[in-house]
Amino acid sequence: MRFRHPDGSTVHLAYCTNVHPAETLDGVLTQLRDHCEPVRKRLGRDRLGIGLWLARDAARVLVHEPAALRGLRRELDIRGLEVVTLNGFPYRGFGDSHVKYRVYRPDWTEPARLDHTADLAWLLATLLPDDVTEGTISTLPLAWRTDFDAARGAANRRATALAALHALAGRLDALEELTGRSVRVGLEPEPGCLVETTADAVEVLGHGRSEPSGPAASAAPVEPTMPAAPAMPAPPPAHRIGVCVDTCHLATSFEDPHTALEALGRAGVPVVKAQLSAALHAEHPGQPDVRAALGAFAEPRFLHQTRTRTPDGRLRATDDLHEALAGEDAGGLPDTAPWRAHFHVPLHAPPEPPLTSTLPVLRDTLALLVGGRVPRTRHLEVETYTWQALPPGLRPRSRSRLADGIAAELALARDLLADLGLKELP
DSSP: EEEEEETTTTEEEEGGGGGGGSSSSEEEEEEEIIIHHHHHHHHHOOOOOEEEEEOHHHHHHHOOOHHHHHHHHHHHHHEEEEEEEEEOOOSOOOTTOOOOOGGGGGGGTTTTHHHHHHHHHHHHHSSTTTTOEEEEEEEESSSSSHHHHHHHTTTHHHHHHHHHHHHHHHHHOOOOOOOOHHEEEEEOOOBBSSSOOOHHHHHHHSOOOOOOOOOTTTTTTEESHHHHHHHHOOOOOOTTEEEEEEEHHHHHHTTOOHHHHHHHHTTTTTEEEEEEEOOOOESOSSSSHHHHHHTTTTSSSOOOOEEOOOOOOOOEESSSSHHTTTOGGOOOSSSSSSSEEEOOOOOOSSOOEEEEEEHHHHHHHHHHHSSSSSOSSEEEOOOOOOOSSOOOSSSSSSSSHHHHHHHHHHHHHHHHHHTTTTTTOO
């Protein structure tokens, strides 16, 4: 969906198709027919934006077979769908029954990640609507952190990752010269990754190396902290590489939206796109009924990094929700302060008490991103990929119910944008 911002520019709202498993081009085409078009019809719109996820095998077919790419573009047009942004984070296998750490490979030290992202950029330049000249791609925030911590020569690996981003920026410049379409890429800070918070993004991408400050500063370290490393290489050019702000990830790390976005702005790090999502929040994790409710969300498919703040403001962390619940003596989290877990819960239907979601963080972040005189980003994407990983009683039991839920999420986002003064376009 498209919205007119008070400054006259167009803001795009889409939903991410990584909620629908598809590893092949045929699977993608089935998604468009069975899921995306029904969502559009439920919203009563002639046009719906989708944040397309293309697994590596599907992307390769599209790159090497021009007729297949023309067919995909034609199918989008027929079904009233448009693509201005891609989710380039998962590489393959995101619909598998056990994803967990596998989603972080290949990382930005591996040539496959650069090649795949460059292919996605070329495809996006072709898929953009005729009246749109800029596309965006969200991607892995360099690598999973412990891979770097454990490896000898971690600084060299970070340098390798940044060199790959510089190479990508050069390819994106060449792509614009060739096609007239500009593609920008945003690292998506995520708990547990090398770029976990906006403070990490400032360190890696900042052109002024600005640090956030204040009691709610996002620079509060996660335990254990990374070992000191030599000075980072020069950041990649900001006109090509920035961040994708995911509001679930922001909330899971207990970041304050205003502090985080101001730090990015001071450091010259652009917000390429934003993913609208909400984390799982437990205000009193020590209570038995709360722990039982949290246990229902500990499932074997995705990683659900969990965080809590200590009285001195530091973050305590576990890689997964079941680890947090193990008890502090067994390496779990202390339960005297609220917990947040990286579980993308449906926006329009927060969990029942005693749990809640971090929807207020989404609201605050969205207001800061597009509620001002000039939007800080023009690409928004609802990303609730965990519908099929919800506790059994909350999962949609049919394609129709899933379409209802996705449409309801988009309707909520539409209403939030309207409240900020944006007008929906036909």
